[in-house]
Amino acid sequence: MSAPATDRTPSPAPRRGRPGYDRAQVLEIAVALFNEQGYDATSVADLASRLGLTKSALYHHFDSKEQLLSLALDEALNGLEGVLDEPEAQTGSAAERLAAVLRGAVRVLVDRLPYVTLLLRLRGNSDVERTALERRRAFDHRVTALVVEAQAAGLVRADVDGPVATRLIFGMVNSIVEWYRPTGPVDRERLAHDVVAVVLDGMRPR
Structure with a gap:
């Protein structure tokens, strides 16, 4: 006998890939990195690496390092x-x-x-x-x-x-x-x- 049908929608699989950040979190991490390495010595690539994001994903939050x-x-x-x-x-x-x-x-x-x-x-x-x-x-x-x-x-x-x-x-x-x-x-x-x-x-x- 087959199991009774239900209206429950299966839970989505856990999301994988890049971590999710809001603007405030990105800014907080950027400031920590600027203080650690110096603003001038910190590149957008450094920041993207620290966040685990691509540079294009980082630019989704902020226009530039100067804006941060x-x-x-x-x-x-x-x-x-x-x-x-x-x-x-x-x-x-x-x-x-x-x-x-x-x-x-x-x-x-x-x-x-x-x-x-x-x-x-x-x-x-x-x-x-x-x-x-x-x-x-x-x-x-x-x-x-x-x-x-x-x-x-x-x-x-x-x-x-x-x-x-x-x-x-x-x-x-x-x-x-x-x-x-x-x-x-x-x-x-x-x-x-x-x-x-x-x-x-x-x-x-x-």
Whole structure:
């Protein structure tokens, strides 16, 4: 006797071949490879090989290596620029706003560590890189303005040049990309607290 007929459709066989990636995954892997090998030293063929894709399949997601770089840098810069527009960075004294910006910058750095790392390693070798560096300088200028405002109000010591202070502050903050590990003993919030404490205690009027 034959088996009764059913309406069930047989399950399709497992798909084989190239792995499936969405744009966000491709970008994440590209950034990791750029940081590992250097952007200039990484070819589209290198990236396709790391992803297990053909170059034509990679171009299905992105138009060029430069587009990947541009989107990656936007990820870092949009986060940093957004810190300046947060409510905490808009209210209170200049010193309080400066503290809020520093806490926010540390959080962005930790949350988007590979992207900020890529930003900090730029050399300005292309229009995309030069545009990103200009945005980074504009961010630094806005932070410098906060430092100068806090100095004028007597909230931080005035015997340190404002732009120099900003460079020293972000020299410390940016160094985090070289040693910080999200799985380590210091979490994001404690790190942000410690950075603000070191900066503002060091700049307290004497």
